[in-house]
Amino acid sequence: MAPRPKHADATRDEDIDRFIEAWGRMGSVWGISRTMAEVHALLYITGDALCTDDIMARLEISRGNASMSLRSLQDWGIIKRVHRRGDRKEYFVADQDVWMIFRSIVRERMKREIDPLLVSLHEIRDHTREDGQKAASDIDERLDAMIEFFETATGLAERFIGPTGPGLRLAASLLGVSDKAVKSARSGRAARGGKNG
Amino acid sequence: MAPRPKHADATRDEDIDRFIEAWGRMGSVWGISRTMAEVHALLYITGDALCTDDIMARLEISRGNASMSLRSLQDWGIIKRVHRRGDRKEYFVADQDVWMIFRSIVRERMKREIDPLLVSLHEIRDHTREDGQKAASDIDERLDAMIEFFETATGLAERFIGPTGPGLRLAASLLGVSDKAVKSARSGRAARGGKNG
DNA sequence: CACCGTTTTCAGAATGGATTGAAACTTTTT
DNA sequence: AAAAAGTTTCAATCCATTCTGAAAACGGTG
Numbered sequence: 050m051a052p053r054p055k056h057a058d059a060t061r062d063e064d065i066d067r068f069i070e071a072w073g074r075m076g077s078v079w080g081i082s083r084t085m086a087e088v089h090a091l092l093y094i095t096g097d098a099l100c101t102d103d104i105m106a107r108l109e110i111s112r113g114n115a116s117m118s119l120r121s122l123q124d125w126g127i128i129k130r131v132h133r134r135g136d137r138k139e140y141f142v143a144d145q146d147v148w149m150i151f152r153s154i155v156r157e158r159m160k161r162e163i164d165p166l167l168v169s170l171h172e173i174r175d176h177t178r179e180d181g182q183k184a185a186s187d188i189d190e191r192l193d194a195m196i197e198f199f200e201t202a203t204g205l206a207e208r209f210i211g212p213t214g215p216g217l218r219l220a221a222s223l224l225g226v227s228d229k230a231v232k233s234a235r236s237g238r239a240a241r242g243g244k245n246g
Numbered sequence: 247m248a249p250r251p252k253h254a255d256a257t258r259d260e261d262i263d264r265f266i267e268a269w270g271r272m273g274s275v276w277g278i279s280r281t282m283a284e285v286h287a288l289l290y291i292t293g294d295a296l297c298t299d300d301i302m303a304r305l306e307i308s309r310g311n312a313s314m315s316l317r318s319l320q321d322w323g324i325i326k327r328v329h330r331r332g333d334r335k336e337y338f339v340a341d342q343d344v345w346m347i348f349r350s351i352v353r354e355r356m357k358r359e360i361d362p363l364l365v366s367l368h369e370i371r372d373h374t375r376e377d378g379q380k381a382a383s384d385i386d387e388r389l390d391a392m393i394e395f396f397e398t399a400t401g402l403a404e405r406f407i408g409p410t411g412p413g414l415r416l417a418a419s420l421l422g423v424s425d426k427a428v429k430s431a432r433s434g435r436a437a438r439g440g441k442n443g
Numbered sequence: 444c445a446c447c448g449t450t451t452t453c454a455g456a457a458t459g460g461a462t463t464g465a466a467a468c469t470t471t472t473t
Numbered sequence: 474a475a476a477a478a479g480t481t482t483c484a485a486t487c488c489a490t491t492c493t494g495a496a497a498a499c500g501g502t503g
Contacts, residue, residue, distance in 0.1 A: 064374050064385065071366035078277060078359045082491065094388055101450075111493045116451060137448060137501075145388070147395040162275045169268035177261050188261065191291055191342070198344040279461065298480075308463045313481055334471065334478060444503105451498070458491075468481070473474100 068094045069108075079154055080162075081125075084110055085118040089127060092143035093150075098131050100138040126153045152210040159206060163199060170196050265291045266305075276351055277359075278322075281307055282315040286324060289340035290347075295328050297335040323350045349407040356403060360396060367393050 069090040076086030087108055092099060099107075105115045119141055122128040127150050131140045144150055174192040266287040273283030284305055289296060296304075302312045316338055319325040324347050328337045341347055371389040 061385070064370055067366070067370050071363055071370070075359065075363055078355070080275060094385055096384060096388065113494070114492050147391050151395065158275070162272065166268055166272055169264070173261050173264050173268070187293060188258065188291055191293065194344045198348065310464065311462055
């Protein structure tokens with residue numbers, strides 16, 4: 050039967066590499082740089098506390114790059130520093146709760162992107178309004194529609210990521226998204242038995 | 247009587263410029279290029295059907311760039327071509343329904359980013375599984391957690407953007423996102439101050 | 444306070460994505 | 474079928490962001 054090869058560790062490392070690559074590619078989606086995503090991937094998937102040198106070596110990146118990525122990841126609140134007694138190095142661990150990671154990222158992105166956009170939209174609309182010119186009324190309506198959308202979306206997001214807890218899971222059940230629904234929604238590949246609570 | 251300044255059009259154009267700029271800046275968030283977002287902004291906010299030359303002139307971009315942006319926007323399904331009788335040019339109009347725009351964008355991003363990620367994650371997990379090595383079991387768990395998250399999120403998103411209709415509005419009420427947000431959902435009016443709880 | 448291991452900073456180099464512009468192509472008109 | 478009008482493609486170029494590497498700063502220790 051399945052022989053347990055001595056190169057099990059090498060296999061494991063390969064899998065880790067693949068995960069890092071996949072997650073790094075996602076970086077753009079979340080608006081973070083590839084390297085930053087890779088550093089996070091490494092910390093998340095290993096679950097270990099790693100120091101800067103570990104990360105530099107594993108990812109083959111410069112010290113400066115590692116330092117900056119780690120800093121950003123901390124700013125985003127998805128990794129934290131840990132100290133080891135008798136060791137002068139800093140170690141880093143990734144938050145292991147995927148929902149938390151998601152919340153942190155969404156919160157940060159909203160703060161950086163959506164909030165300023167809403168400010169701009171309001172400024173523009175206030176301006177078109179106070180001019181009171183008829184010419185702008187159609188534009189006004191479109192601005193209104195957009196502002197309304199983003200404010201509703203913001204409100205929704207705050208529910209999800211707010212301090213009230215793991216809102217998404219709640220939302221999932223509220224909306225009746227069952228495992229079945231999820232499975233059948235995925236066409237093509239999907240045979241597997243992921244399970245837990 | 248509202249005073250009707252002769253520079254009304256100039257003022258309007260300025261407002262449009264500001265909107266284009268704000269929306270263009272958002273481009274990165276949605277993973278589309280700045281110019282593409284600006285073209286969309288122009289079409290959306292004016293509500294007009296514009297031809298390539300109009301867009302080139304207004305945005306001061308090259309023909310090639312305009313052509314490619316328009317093409318992408320069509321691929322994303324948020325603008326469409328219109329034909330005018332007796333005119334050989336193609337004109338373009340933006341979908342005026344903000345919810346539809348959002349749905350199109352989310353659908354497209356999921357197809358391009360999340361689905362491939364999920365495929366990769368499954369491949370990696372299947373691989374760590376079939377090796378059956380103990381060393382990988384902790385990694386397995388983390389992969390499981392991540393897969394479960396993305397599948398739930400995907401299922402949720404499909405609810406929102408599915409053909410069933412304006413799911414987000416429904417979601418908003420289901421989740422009890424302040425009645426304010428939902429009420430002001432009636433077109434034409436809006437009050438500042440998105441805080442709620 | 445001088446030393447040593449470590450982290451941060453930052454100017455310049457490298458990289459990759461966006462943009463141009465002109466040629467190639469398509470469609471309509473005469 | 475040639476000309477005219479409009480659109481798309483793509484190699485070359487531009488530009489913004491990311492990355493490097495070495496120097497500066499930090500912070501304990503003896």
